[in-house]
Amino acid sequence: MLSLIIPVYNRPDEVEELLHSLAQQQTPPSYEVVIVEDGSTVPCAAVVDRYRDLMSIQYEVVPNGGPSRARNIGVRHATGDWIIILDSDVVLPPDYLYNVSQAIAADGCDAWGGPDAAPSLQDGSFGMWQRAINYAMTSPLTTGGIRGGRKRLTKRFYPRTFNLGCRKALFESLGGFDETM
Known part of the structure; x- marks a missing residue:
């Protein structure tokens, strides 16, 4: 299963667009979404609630600690073997999750990323x-x-801290992101 980790700070409109793009995925593999609300004063809880019937979503609200900390928290809550870290302003093409799952199956890579x-x-x-x-x-x-x-x-x-995917076990073995940056 894929776990999509999304740290968010005051971006409910962006989260709406991202979740909408996830709801439009063609032939999606098994996936979950882990949204970490990082001390937002403009939360996205209402947006998340609108998509709960369409996909598996965990919604964690934490005090503001920065994006690296929020990403680490998201990974700790993830249940999938693979994590994909996305920023809240991402809009995914309709075949994204399918292509990622096919590439993982074909190549057996441990990590990937891109611009x-x-x-x-x-x-x-x-x-x-x-x-x-x-x-x-x-x-x-x-x-x-x-x-x-x-x-x-x-x-x-x-490495860039968004648009990144890897085995969850690899991420954990490396100790996650440096939360002081």
Whole structure:
């Protein structure tokens, strides 16, 4: 089973879009959603309640401690053998979960990740503002890509903390995310 871990802070509208995209999955494998409300003053409980009949959702409310802590809490509550960590602003294509489960079965990898991948600018699914934000967040012509592009002073590898999937046992063996960052 796949466990989708979603930390959220004051983003009920984004969670609505993400859960809607999950409800539209074609031929989904067995999955659960673990939402960790990280001290939000604008909670998404009402949104979560609207989707409870469509999918398995755990909703954990915790004091604000930052996204790394919220992701670690989500993984502790996950029951699946595989975890997928998503940000609340993600909208998944309808074949996402199917493709992930097929790739896991075929390749037997332990972990995977990747950059944000917005729809084509020509397909019309992103509005003008979404396209502008996507460009600013990912283009090497602007900032070098804000997301996942923060520079470190060491040569140690720092994986991105969203759009990441791995075996739950691997995540636990590595000790989770550093909660001081």
